[in-house]
Amino acid sequence: MTDPAMKLIALEKTIGKKHIIKGLDFSIYPGEVFGFLGPNGAGKTTTIRMMVGLMKITSGDVIIQGKSIQSNFKEAIREVGAIVENPEMYPFMSGWKNLVHYARMMPGITEERINEVIQLVGLEKVIKDKVGRYSLGMRQRLGIAQALLHNPSVLILDEPTNGLDPAGIKEIRHYIRRLAEEDQVAVIVSSHLLAEMELMCDRIGVIKNGELIAINEVNEQDTTTLQEVHFFVEPIAQAKEIIEQTFEIDAKISDKKLIVSLDHATIPKVTKKLALEDVSIYGVQAHKTNLEEKFMAMIGENTIE
Template sequence: MTEPAMELIDVKKTIGKKEIIKGLSFEIHKGEVFGFIGPNGAGKTTTIRMMVGLMGLSGGDVQILGNSINSDYKAAIREVGAIVENPEMYSFMTGKQNLGHYARMIPGVTKKRIQEVISLVGLEMPINEKAGKYSLGMRQRLGIAQALLHKPSVLILDEPTNGLDPAGIREIRQYIRKLAEEENVAVIISSHLLSEIEQMCDRIGLIKNGEMIAIQDVNAATAETTAVEVEMEAAPIDRAAEVLNKEYDINATVANDRLSLQVERDTIPKIIQTFVSHDIQIYQVTMTKSSLEDKFFDLIGENTIG
């Protein structure tokens, strides 16, 4: 395995006598989109602030390409681009002027690089318009372009789709995937939109009460559950329910001429064969994949993620 782009090693944060972050350890690799989720007050923003050096660590270390944020801050943070909360731009300047202004603060950013990031986030058309006229989605993309000027190895985005309409969310999602794949950047996204995280990320870390309670591949998070929700339209419906109970010890719910049941996926063909052998007509079988949301609500034991 290659060296992690970013690694958190037993990171802790205490404010007063309260332990906010209780020893977080995980790593993120180049070319990966890592989702960072959890309920309100779980410690997401505190952790991100420590990752980007806006808040000191009470214990542990954050290493970026092997450089410690504690002992070699400048070398470590040079590899990080970040948007924490909303990207702030000068509204009276054009998008290009904003990027030029920020580029002057960073050694070695060329006009060619400015043009590269403009193309990367798809802002070629409106880049010469004043930023004050930009939509929220365009401002987010300009913020990402700014964060990418110095070719960071790690891009940290705190709620990048916050306040966007569905088209804007889809747009940002596409650019984030493109960045990871084409620029080989490690992207860390904090979000409470689980459906978006599921479509955008390769792996997800779930934080609760300052502790990482699960890290999982997105595909594995849903594939791991073998029991699935099934709806069957069959006739006679009462006979079908009776057969399920007698042959499989399944108590199905009957409503609107449909059976609702939870069953192991591999059992579904056997149930259909059994129905056919009992002269029960089957009109439709619908299987619902367990969602990421279901999976994480199970882990959190709550009904809200914020």
């Protein structure tokens, strides 16, 4: 088993009498994109700020490539690139000068590396323009370029697609995936664009009231819970009667299709029974629960950070 790139161990945060983060334990591995979700006030931003040393940890630890944020901060934080909230730049300087200025703070960043990250985030045409003239999306790309300059092994992105148009969102998503797969960077992304997270992430961690309530593989097949299945059949009334009598479950007719809630294992049994009863089957469509539906079911709320 690969060692985790970042590991949270019994992470706690208390401010006054308020217990904000309650014993978070999870690991993020090289080459994976880990999505971090939570409803308003869940503690997501607080956790991210503790991960990068912007907020003091009450107890517990964050281990980055085997180095502790608590006891070996300088060594640990060298492994991290991050955008927390909005990237801050000098608006009176060009994008190029901003990156050069940042590069001076980190040893070993060459001009070649600066050009490489500019190309990666697609800012070649505007890199000599003043950042004050940049759109929000262009600033976001420059922030990602800055976070990548020192070749971090862990990249933390808070709302990385904020302000980007659909083409820009797709481009950043593909870049994040490539970064994880080709360079084996562990990427932690927090966003409220759930459809985008579903396309981008390997695993999703959900935090609520300061506690981790679930970690799920994005594409894992849930075979136990009921899912909505659409049967396109003729004669539809006969099919409805067969399903209800044989399997003792409700079926409803809607828009020329038969809708039934079934677990994964029962779908072929129902299909086989209909075929044996000479019902014509034109199609069977299992409705996959998307990330948004799973998230809402988990948190029981309709707002997220």
